[in-house]
Amino acid sequence: MSSAGECDGTPESELIPDGNRMTRLRRNLSRWYAANGRELPWRATHDPYRIWISEIMLQQTTVAAVIPYFDRFLKQFPTVDVLAAADENDVLRMWEGLGYYSRARNIHTTARQLVAERDGTFPEDADELQRLPGIGRYTAGAIASFAFDRRAPIVEANTLRLYSRLLGYQGDPRSSAGQKLLWRFAEEVLPRKQPGRFNQALMELGSTVCTPTAPDCPKCPLRTVCRAFAENLQSEIPRPKPRPQITPVVEASIAIRRADTYLLRQRRPEERWAGLWDFPRFEVGPDLLSQADESPERMVPFLQQSLRQPLEKLTGVSAELTSVVTELRHSVTRYRIRLICLEAEYRDGRLANGEETQQWCRPEEFEGLAFSVTGRKLARLLSQRDIGSS
DNA sequence: CATACGTGGTG
DNA sequence: TCACCAAGTAT
Structure with a gap:
């Protein structure tokens, strides 16, 4: 041996x-x-x-x-x-x-x-x-x-x-x-x-x-x-590191608009990107994946249905999804994430937690906050679009 | 010892 | 597109 x-x-x-x-x-x-x-x-x-x-x-x-x-x-x-x-x-x-x-x-x-x-x-x-x-x-x-x-x-x-x-x-x-x-x-x-x-x-x-x-x-x-x-072993040494399997995931990011502000939340300590600011974000269940494969716009009503409760639970507010802003793809650790970014119109409700971890934020204020890469991409898109429409 | 933690570049 | 890799550490 x-x-x-x-x-x-x-x-x-x-x-x-x-x-x-x-x-x-x-x-x-x-x-x-x-x-x-x-x-x-x-x-x-x-x-x-x-x-x-x-x-x-x-x-x-x-x-x-x-x-x-x-x-x-x-x-x-x-x-x-x-x-x-x-x-x-x-x-x-x-x-x-x-x-x-x-x-x-x-x-x-x-x-x-x-x-x-x-x-x-x-x-x-x-x-x-x-x-x-x-x-x-x-x-x-x-x-x-x-x-x-x-x-x-x-x-x-x-x-x-x-x-x-x-x-x-x-x-x-x-x-x-x-x-x-x-x-x-x-x-x-x-x-x-x-x-x-x-x-x-x-x-x-x-x-x-x-x-x-x-x-x-x-x-x-x-x-x-x-x-x-x-010994001509350059290509055998060192032994390669075993890689974990990659799991595909679909998520939705919701930019809730209230007048000239959007709702941001600070990610909790136990979440990925802990402490960074982000738009409310949810995993989309496999039952909606078939819809996701169609044109993203067609998903909006389904997402409205399935995300209404989670959105209220997470943020305290209710909102109506209006449109798909963009789609982002990124890989993180062992996940390959397809992120559908939507815009929503604020309806009612007040922020569940204090102003500490959630706040309504004007696009100009995004620059001073730390986001993850995808959060930043969406933040920039909204800022640019906002300037264009005003 | 295995796993979580992020992202961008490369062949 | 996709697997692999990068001046690792904490738990």
Whole structure:
């Protein structure tokens, strides 16, 4: 019986390269990075605040997507003190469209904590950093090494792939055993001098050369020490992550108009997009799906029937659906959502909850509120249409 | 150890 | 169109 890590007969304990190969690896990578490292907005500094913000934004998010957000965010909140003094809604507003909004809340919480408890300074130690909200093992290592040049290891998407290939590790690198091996390698490969720069070099190589599909091995400075390359296993390593099944869903978003305002609600803590503003939104039962497949306009009477009660229960008001504004599609986690956006005319009733979580809002006021992406798209459509009709 | 959490880009 | 992937963390 052999474990997943030794399918090819090599025990995991022997996968870590010896001293000579480590030395060659470090030298080759360092030279390569000097010539090939990209200039990124958060690389030109050792400011822990900037590095922290960039690392949080980069969690599960591409560099290209982050850059404009990073620039805007730093302009609005240039220091940890400014961030700590801001309202949460304004922080979320800057985060709008980036996803994983708990990151924005954690950033805000952490900023306040640092200002309150440490005069706005950051811990320099990875273990201390990891105690802060939203900072896990990777991010702690990244901040400690990039900002303070601590010898802290990192393992994330790029390095997980790079290390797995370098070691020729055919087991599951996300498993407990795989993680243990990779973190050990990450620690042992780290040089005494400029560990932060070296960590960045590892990630850079992983993201630009040792790519998920079609890695550019001929250009890789580490091909001579790469076990996957030696055995031509680049396309087998790392083992792909299993993906959950996608479920199609139909939802309806209702923009209830009352004079020159629309009803908005703040999503509850247990809902997706918790705390963000949205138009009242409902799942459309499978019984209406057949109607949904017809022209959307034909759905209006059916939706009027089926949504009247839920709408009253959720908001406290009743309204008459008038027309379909647009249809949006988006995927979120394991759902593919077809969102039918409708307009409705307010009839009667008063808001169920206080003005805290529901409010009548003029389109000009939409800009200041944080929405999810689909909520923002509908908000913009209504604003534009409103201007056009007035 | 599995799952929730978002969105946009790519082949 | 669609599956896959992205500088992960919290529970």
